[in-house]
Amino acid sequence: MRRTACALVVVAACCVAPPAATASVFELYGFGARAVSMAGAGDASEGDYFALFYNPSNLLMNRDVRVGLGFDYVGVGYRIETTNQVSGLAPAQPGYNSGAHIGVSSPIGGIFNDKLAFGLAFYVPVGHVTRIDALDYRRPQAYLYHALGDALSVYGGLAYEFAPWLSVGVGARLMADLGGTAAIDLSLVDRRIERKDLLLELTGRVAPVLGISSRMGPTTRVGLTYRGPISVDYRIPIDVLVRELGALAFEIQGRAIYSPPVLSAGLAQEIPAIGLLVSAALTAQLWSHAPPPAASATLTLDDRRLRIDRGSNTPQNVIDVRTPRVSLDARDILIPKLGLEWRTTPWLALRCGAAYRPTPVPRATEQGNYLDAPALTATLGAGLSLEDPMEVHHKPVTVDVAAGLTHLLRRTVLKSDPADPFGATSFSGDALHLSVTLHHEF
Numbered sequence: 001m002r003r004t005a006c007a008l009v010v011v012a013a014c015c016v017a018p019p020a021a022t023a024s025v026f027e028l029y030g031f032g033a034r035a036v037s038m039a040g041a042g043d044a045s046e047g048d049y050f051a052l053f054y055n056p057s058n059l060l061m062n063r064d065v066r067v068g069l070g071f072d073y074v075g076v077g078y079r080i081e082t083t084n085q086v087s088g089l090a091p092a093q094p095g096y097n098s099g100a101h102i103g104v105s106s107p108i109g110g111i112f113n114d115k116l117a118f119g120l121a122f123y124v125p126v127g128h129v130t131r132i133d134a135l136d137y138r139r140p141q142a143y144l145y146h147a148l149g150d151a152l153s154v155y156g157g158l159a160y161e162f163a164p165w166l167s168v169g170v171g172a173r174l175m176a177d178l179g180g181t182a183a184i185d186l187s188l189v190d191r192r193i194e195r196k197d198l199l200l201e202l203t204g205r206v207a208p209v210l211g212i213s214s215r216m217g218p219t220t221r222v223g224l225t226y227r228g229p230i231s232v233d234y235r236i237p238i239d240v241l242v243r244e245l246g247a248l249a250f251e252i253q254g255r256a257i258y259s260p261p262v263l264s265a266g267l268a269q270e271i272p273a274i275g276l277l278v279s280a281a282l283t284a285q286l287w288s289h290a291p292p293p294a295a296s297a298t299l300t301l302d303d304r305r306l307r308i309d310r311g312s313n314t315p316q317n318v319i320d321v322r323t324p325r326v327s328l329d330a331r332d333i334l335i336p337k338l339g340l341e342w343r344t345t346p347w348l349a350l351r352c353g354a355a356y357r358p359t360p361v362p363r364a365t366e367q368g369n370y371l372d373a374p375a376l377t378a379t380l381g382a383g384l385s386l387e388d389p390m391e392v393h394h395k396p397v398t399v400d401v402a403a404g405l406t407h408l409l410r411r412t413v414l415k416s417d418p419a420d421p422f423g424a425t426s427f428s429g430d431a432l433h434l435s436v437t438l439h440h441e442f
Contacts, residue, residue, distance in 0.1 A: 024153075024259045025074060025097060026053055026123075027285070028144065028357075029377075029404060033070060033437040037381020037402035038279055038339020039353025043266025044213060044223035045279040045339070048439065049103030049119040049155075055211035055225045055266065056157035056169030059117040064395070065106040068439025073098045076431045078408065080140045080371060083423025091140040098126040103155075115161040119171075123153045137294040137326040140425055143361050143370040151175055151232060151257045157209060164215070171209035175230055175257070176202040182238040189244055205230060207259070219270040227262040229289060231255040246302040246315060254295035261286040277341040287330035287360035293370060297323045326368045330360040339379075349383040351402070364425065365416045371427040373411035379404035381435075395441040404433040 030040035032050040042054040047061030049068065073096065080091035103121030107114040135141050157171025180200035186193045207230035213223040235253035242248060266281040301319035339353035354377065361372035381402035410428035 024257075025072065025099065027259055027262070029072075029074065029406070029433045030435075031101075033381060033400035033402040033435040034341075034351065034383060035339075036072075036404055036433060036435040037351040037353060037379050037400070038341060039337045039355040039377055039379045039404070040283075041266065041279045041281040041337035041339040041353060041355070043211075043225050043264050043281045043283075044221045045266070045268035045277065045341075047105075049105040049121045051105070051159075051169070051211075052103070052119045052121050052155040052157045052171050052209065053173075053227075054264075055213055055223045056119070056171035056209055057159045057167040057211040057213040058223065059105050059119045059157065059159035059169060060107065060115075060161050060167050062105070062441075063107050063114055065104070065442040066439055067104045067442065068437055069100065069102045070435065070437035071098070071100050073434045074431055075434075076145060076429065078142055078145065078427065078429030078431070080142065081426045082140060083425075084421055086138075086421045089136060089139045092135055092142075094142050094145045100124055100126060117159045119155070119157050119159075121155040123155070125151065135294070137324075137368045137370070140369040140371060140422065140427075142427065143293060143328070143372050145431070155209075159211075166215075167213050169209075169211040169213075171211075173207045173209060173227075173230055175205050175207075175232055179203065179233075179235050182236070183241075184239070185241045185243065187243045194243075200236075205233070219272065221268040223266040223268075225262070225264045225266070227259070227264075229259060229261045229286075231258040231291070234295075246318070248299075248301045250297070250299045252295050252297045254293075255291045256293075258290055258293075260289055275343040277343075279339040279341070281337045283335040283337065284332060285335065285360065286332045287328075288332050290328050290330045290360075292325050292327055294323070294326055294368075296325060297321075324367075328368070328370060329362050331362065333358045333360045347385040347396070351379075351381040351383070353377075353379040353404075359411070363411075363413045365413060369422065369425065371411075371413070371425065373408040373427050375406050375408050377404055377406045397438065397440045400435075400437045400439075402433075402435040404435075406431040406433070 030036040031053040035042035035046050035050060046054045047058045048066040051058035075096045076094045078094055101121055101123040105119035108116045154174040157169055159167055159169035161167045183197045184193060185195040207228040210226045215221050233255050237251040240248040262285055264281055264283040269278045299321045300317050302315040302317050335355060335357045337355040341349055341351045343349045357375040359372040359374050361370055364370055379402060383398060383400045385396040385398045387396055408429050410426060412424055412426040414424050
């Protein structure tokens with residue numbers, strides 16, 4: 001009987017163990033090649049549909065219809081080193097990440113007289129639409145970088161110009177939650193499954209994006225942005241009725257691909273005499289709101305069938321297992337960003353940027369092994385405007401390219417328990433982000 005119960009436990013766990021998850025790739029590196037090349041300092045300088053992420057009020061920065069598409073790739077070379085190795089709990093090394101987006105933004109004329117604009121953008125990870133990992137909390141892992149939030153996302157928003165110097169924007173990011181149920185009846189004696197019902201549901205989850213921007217003069221622009229928290233929530237219960245034994249109930253639930261609440265302020269200063277744009281931002285990421293990263297699992301097995309056979313209808317649990325909840329205890333951080341754009345000619349712009357991100361993750365001195373380290377980012381890029389190759393419009397096609405290198409300063413953690421099986425753990429490494437965007441005005 002015990003062997004049968006153990007086998008059922010393993011089967012249930014294998015059925016629902018979700019295949020990777022954490023913070024948004026845009027929060028870490030930026031959205032769109034122009035902003036990426038300026039270290040993500042786009043709250044006051046990034047228009048078109050990219051403003052849906054940075055500041056939706058900037059949808060009105062350009063009064064033409066803009067259509068674009070782009071591709072991003074992040075390759076990582078992180079190192080997780082431990083003094084000792086623990087069987088079955090080897091460090092989880094982050095993999096590469098890539099995704100494509102398409103977007104459109106446009107002013108609305110007529111009665112709105114181009115004072116209202118809308119934008120819409122879709123981001124799709126390459127290889128899988130959404131991927132979730134729920135790794136064991138004891139396994140050393142890079143909290144912010146493991147899978148980089150591989151999730152299908154939809155961005156939409158509107159902006160309205162209340163005055164020539166003031167615009168307000170509202171937007172939203174849409175992701176999907178995963179839920180469902182599974183019910184199975186089986187007979188060990190007959191060796192057959194008598195009933196199997198499965199229901200899986202995807203439900204929408206929306207996070208607000210609010211922005212305001214103001215022109216303080218002909219060459220100065222400021223912007224304020226709020227992005228609400230969002231995550232993929234999953235809950236999958238499996239109920240198995242073993243006719244000769246009892247009811248096995250297994251449930252796994254949690255939150256993944258979490259992006260925290262964000263408050264950001266930006267400043268864009270043009271220097272027309274030398275064709276220079278200086279863009280700066282200070283971003284507060286409120287990681288103290290982050291939920292426990294590990295999945296919560298419960299498993300119970302009662303003896304109702306055995307009790308019924310003995311004339312009793314009061315079942316008792318012979319197995320009752322629950323995973324512990326390990327809090328992340330993350331802290332809020334401030335991220336300064338600075339970007340420069342030098343327009344050398346009407347058709348060529350050169351860009352660079354830098355940013356520093358403190359780590360929101362405390363030192364993993366207790367049971368959990370969630371790792372992170374302070375990050376320094378340096379970026380370069382260029383924008384090239386070309387004549388319309390299809391010769392259907394007089395306005396140019398713009399190609400933006402960007403490359404960014406993020407270096408994680410080595411961080412070593414000593415466990416508070418000298419007998420901890422992993423011993424000292426260190427985390428460091430580099431990430432290379434490549435981005436290209438092609439967009440056209442109409």
